[in-house]
Amino acid sequence: MSQLICWLLLGLxxxxxxxxxxxxxxxxxxxxxxxxxxxxxxxxxxxxxxxxVLVACVWAAFDPGGRKLATLLAAISMLSFLFLYQSYGRPAQLTTIALVDLIGLVPLAWAGWHAFQQ
Structure with a gap:
């Protein structure tokens, strides 16, 4: 159940x-x-x-076979933005997006850990 919730949060x-x-x-x-x-x-x-990425996350919520790929897609999406956001001096107008991605790393780590344990 926790994986389902994490994947749906990542979809959000x-x-x-x-x-x-x-x-x-x-x-x-x-x-x-x-x-x-x-x-x-x-x-x-x-x-x-x-x-x-949204489709991959929702798919992963219901199909464990897609979770590894969805983990990679979501991680590339979120981590690349956070890296670039930091590299460009943390533009104030993108702070909310950065915070959402940063918070989203928690369910991504949980869901990704489970995806690669299977």
Whole structure:
């Protein structure tokens, strides 16, 4: 049961940025990128990648066979952002995202540990 909860929590971490795939206005709200910016397309594509991580986490919640891959995908997503966030001097406008990813490392560690113990 704890693994199910952890995977669903990890899915929630990736839900809001994934929603930008179908609600592009979230890109401006979350990241401050204007719709007429060339970066908007890149951020919209990034939302599709978050959707892939979301799907992997929800899948892993119900299928133990997908948990190792989901662990790797979520870890790459979250740890790379935290590393880059730190490297770029911790921009204030991205602090909430960094905190969510940092908190999300707890269920990721628990679920990942169990995934690789099987």
């Amino acid at each position: 971490v990736h839900l809001v940025p994934a929603l930008a795939l179908v609600r592009p206005t979230l890109i401006t709200q979350l990241y401050g990128v204007a719709p007429d910016s060339p970066l908007f397309l890149l951020m919209h594509h990034r939302a599709a990648l978050f959707f892939a």
